[in-house]
Amino acid sequence: MSNEWKKSVCPFDCPDACGLLLKVEGEKVTAVKGDPAHPYTRGLLCPKMAHYERSIHSPRRLKQPLVRTGKKGAGEFREASWQEAIGIIGQRWRQIIAEYGGEAILPVSYAGTMGLVQRNAGHALFHKLGASRLERTLCSSAKGYGWEAVMGGTLQAEPDEAAKSDLILVWGAHTLATNIHFLHPVRQAKSKGAKVWVIETHITETAKLIADRTVLVRPGTDGALALGIMHELQRQGLLDSDFLHRWVSGFERLAAEVLPRYSPAKVAAITGVPATVVTELAEAYGKAAAPFIRQGSGLYRYGNGAMTARLISCLPALVGAYAKPGGGTLGDLSTGSAFNTSMITREDFIDKPTRIVSINRLGEALTGGVSEPPIMGLYVYHSNPASVYPDQNSVLRGLSREDLFTVVHERFMTDTALYADIVLPATTSAEHDDAYRSYGHYGLQRATACIPPIAEAKSNWETFCLLAGEMGFAEPIFRQSAAELLDQLFEKSGSWLAGVDWQKLQAGEAVTLPLPENYKMQFRTASGKIEIVNPRETPELPDWFPPYGGSGEFSLMTAPSLYSLNSSFNESAELVAKKGPMSLTMNPLDANRLVLSEGQRVVACNELGEVTFILKIADSVPGGVVVADGVSWLRDAPGRRTINALTSQRLTDRGKGSTFYDTKVDVRAENCC
Ligand SMILES: Nc1nc2c(c(=O)[nH]1)N[C@H]1C(S)=C(S)[C@@H](COP(=O)(O)OP(=O)(O)OC[C@H]3O[C@@H](n4cnc5c(=O)[nH]c(N)nc54)[C@H](O)[C@@H]3O)O[C@H]1N2
Numbered sequence: 032m033s034n035e036w037k038k039s040v041c042p043f044d045c046p047d048a049c050g051l052l053l054k055v056e057g058e059k060v061t062a063v064k065g066d067p068a069h070p071y072t073r074g075l076l077c078p079k080m081a082h083y084e085r086s087i088h089s090p091r092r093l094k095q096p097l098v099r100t101g102k103k104g105a106g107e108f109r110e111a112s113w114q115e116a117i118g119i120i121g122q123r124w125r126q127i128i129a130e131y132g133g134e135a136i137l138p139v140s141y142a143g144t145m146g147l148v149q150r151n152a153g154h155a156l157f158h159k160l161g162a163s164r165l166e167r168t169l170c171s172s173a174k175g176y177g178w179e180a181v182m183g184g185t186l187q188a189e190p191d192e193a194a195k196s197d198l199i200l201v202w203g204a205h206t207l208a209t210n211i212h213f214l215h216p217v218r219q220a221k222s223k224g225a226k227v228w229v230i231e232t233h234i235t236e237t238a239k240l241i242a243d244r245t246v247l248v249r250p251g252t253d254g255a256l257a258l259g260i261m262h263e264l265q266r267q268g269l270l271d272s273d274f275l276h277r278w279v280s281g282f283e284r285l286a287a288e289v290l291p292r293y294s295p296a297k298v299a300a301i302t303g304v305p306a307t308v309v310t311e312l313a314e315a316y317g318k319a320a321a322p323f324i325r326q327g328s329g330l331y332r333y334g335n336g337a338m339t340a341r342l343i344s345c346l347p348a349l350v351g352a353y354a355k356p357g358g359g360t361l362g363d364l365s366t367g368s369a370f371n372t373s374m375i376t377r378e379d380f381i382d383k384p385t386r387i388v389s390i391n392r393l394g395e396a397l398t399g400g401v402s403e404p405p406i407m408g409l410y411v412y413h414s415n416p417a418s419v420y421p422d423q424n425s426v427l428r429g430l431s432r433e434d435l436f437t438v439v440h441e442r443f444m445t446d447t448a449l450y451a452d453i454v455l456p457a458t459t460s461a462e463h464d465d466a467y468r469s470y471g472h473y474g475l476q477r478a479t480a481c482i483p484p485i486a487e488a489k490s491n492w493e494t495f496c497l498l499a500g501e502m503g504f505a506e507p508i509f510r511q512s513a514a515e516l517l518d519q520l521f522e523k524s525g526s527w528l529a530g531v532d533w534q535k536l537q538a539g540e541a542v543t544l545p546l547p548e549n550y551k552m553q554f555r556t557a558s559g560k561i562e563i564v565n566p567r568e569t570p571e572l573p574d575w576f577p578p579y580g581g582s583g584e585f586s587l588m589t590a591p592s593l594y595s596l597n598s599s600f601n602e603s604a605e606l607v608a609k610k611g612p613m614s615l616t617m618n619p620l621d622a623n624r625l626v627l628s629e630g631q632r633v634v635a636c637n638e639l640g641e642v643t644f645i646l647k648i649a650d651s652v653p654g655g656v657v658v659a660d661g662v663s664w665l666r667d668a669p670g671r672r673t674i675n676a677l678t679s680q681r682l683t684d685r686g687k688g689s690t691f692y693d694t695k696v697d698v699r700a701e702n703c704c
């Protein structure tokens with residue numbers, strides 16, 4: 032029996048995209064470790080992936096297609112062959128298209144796998160069907176929008192730059208849980224004397240681990256804090272005037288029209304950050320030789336998220352940080368332009384433009400909130416809407432519709448799969464071919480299947496090829512393998528990709544997209560300058576305005592858990608046990624006032640729903656804030672609902688993003704009133 036360590040890549044939606052080594056014995060993966068040869072992840076794995084082999088070979092894996100026999104959501108199914116399941120889907124789709132037109136079918140997918148082929152696998156088929164299109168703005172589109180409004184397509188700092196910084200602001204990022212490898216450059220910088228400030232809504236485990244200073248802001252007020260820092264940089268004479276003069280447009284107008292309104296006292300009143308701390312933070316930022324800002328996504332999931340991103344993107348410009356080795360900012364890297372993914376997504380298959388449905392409003396769309404035709408067919412792959420999309424009650428109402436034909440392609444029986452008419456079993460990354468880029472570093476790596484599919488599981492790509500055959504589509508793309516598609520993708524992509532070490536890439540080793548010299552200073556904007564004033568935006572100048580808020584007493588933080596990734600890894604009893612029961616953490620003074628005690632069942636509620644949690648009390652959480660630990664499956668919920676029964680379908684100011692954190696709740700004992 033062969034027994035070797037094979038290179039692979041972590042497929043999950045995490046900025047780190049770790050290099051993996053999978054120990055393969057016969058047809059089994061028996062162990063997993065980090066690949067020490069990976070230039071950025073350097074052999075370290077997070078706790079979620081330490082036993083990936085147990086997910087791959089979990090007894091809970093879906094093994095064959097299933098056909099619903101009970102009520103929607105009851106989880107009653109019979110086994111079926113692939114041939115039967117594909118036949119049923121084809122027959123129902125043909126009926127729906129005949130009666131309502133192609134737009135009555137909606138594909139729903141997000142980021143269960145980040146692979147270039149498997150993630151984008153459905154687009155070609157759904158374009159051929161004339162289906163509605165999904166606007167995939169669930170994660171951090173407001174953050175991207177705000178960056179682009181100021182910086183255009185400028186490349187962001189690669190993470191290891193932070194090692195050369197003397198001041199790192201970790202701004203709304205739970206790095207220990209969500210981006211563990213960024214701790215490496217942080218530690219290197221700290222060993223050379225750098226200071227780390229964490230800007231958060233509560234004292235996270237990340238803050239406890241790395242922060243020299245922790246600044247707690249009122250949720251959704253970071254834009255005002257950024258303006259306060261800018262006000263103080265100007266007042267204290269810490270601006271880089273040469274840089275501003277040469278590379279920035281609009282600072283004079285910002286200084287004249289906006290900054291006077293953001294004195295430290297005013298900013299303290301908005302943000303809750305003491306005026307003296309605003310002054311000290313500005314002083315530290317302005318005096319640092321090379322300040323670096325690591326932006327998470329939490330602070331942008333608010334009604335004012337895109338504007339917050341615009342404001343924070345301006346900060347480095349005021350002190351010329353983009354010009355300094357170790358300075359600048361890293362939010363999300365958009366390396367997508369390196370790849371000609373239209374070869375896979377095949378927009379050219381769209382006959383006439385079809386309806387676009389927001390992922391953040393799936394609940395509304397499934398319950399009548401769309402123009403004609405109604406959505407009658409739903410195809411969900413590598414996503415778990417019932418758990419992770421906002422307004423769970425609305426999503427579940429939609430999924431419960433007896434007249435909605437739902438197909439779910441999954442690795443496990445998720446909350447969403449329970450509502451399917453047809454469940455199809457999916458492969459894990461160990462069983463299919465793909466290539467992975469990252470949104471947290473400039474690496475790229477190809478991974479080849481290490482073991483055959485478990486039972487009857489099929490990859491996304493194979494499944495869509497079968498469906499294309501069933502629907503009679505003869506385009507050559509539907510007869511190609513994922514490996515062939517990857518070969519073509521690499522061959523036909525642009526000049527950026529041409530710069531990588533080709534042999535290494537094809538051999539499955541990690542490569543890095545080459546960065547031009549002085550890349551942070553090549554401003555890819557319309558004017559070639561950093562656009563603090565942007566004539567294409569309304570308002571032209573960035574300013575702060577409040578988030579949506581709501582009538583509840585507490586701001587609800589839906590903080591990422593160390594032991595799950597969105598809803599993934601909840602299939603593991605071991606990781607769920609490590610996470611512990613679904614908890615809500617509250618400040619001791621608030622708990623006293625509400626006469627609530629540690630360990631009791633409490634209900635958080637607002638106009639959208641009610642969720643039962645087990646109460647934890649800790650002074651790491653300030654008054655007026657409550658913190659929930661990640662996303663759980665309904666099965667593990669002490670009440671009938673999980674966190675997203677409280678979050679809303681409202682969109683961000685720009686970028687059509689989600690507003691998960693812009694959520695207010697009241698909290699009471701479960702058995703009262
Ligand atoms: N373990 C684990 N890793 C993950 C994930 C996971 O669920 N678990 N999810 C993955 C995905 S899809 C993503 S997009 C990334 C996200 O990674 P992050 O950006 O780190 O996570 P976020 O959920 O966006 O929130 C980060 C922090 O923002 C804080 N925050 C919330 N509101 C505000 C605010 O108004 N101001 C400030 N300053 N801070 C605020 C929250 O308290 C939280 O600690 O992580 C990825 N990695």
Ligand SMILES: Nc1nc2c(c(=O)[nH]1)N[C@H]1C(S)=C(S)[C@@H](COP(=O)(O)OP(=O)(O)OC[C@H]3O[C@@H](n4cnc5c(=O)[nH]c(N)nc54)[C@H](O)[C@@H]3O)O[C@H]1N2
Nearest residue numbers: 141142143144170413414415419440442457589597598599
């Ligand atoms: N309350 C709250 N909600 C959130 C967030 C939050 O911070 N708070 N975070 C949001 C963010 S940032 C994001 S990005 C979204 C993530 O939302 P999703 O992308 O839907 O992520 P997951 O919930 O992890 O679900 C992915 C599913 O894909 C399946 N899967 C994995 N690989 C494959 C494959 O190759 N093929 C198929 N067919 N299936 C596969 C997994 O088993 C898993 O059930 O959630 C969002 N929801």
Ligand code: SF4
Nearest residue numbers: 041045048049077080
């Ligand atoms: S989830 Fe992130 S940190 Fe963990 S192994 Fe995957 S890429 Fe690495």
Ligand SMILES: [Mo]
Nearest residue numbers: 044169170171
């Ligand atoms: Mo995300």
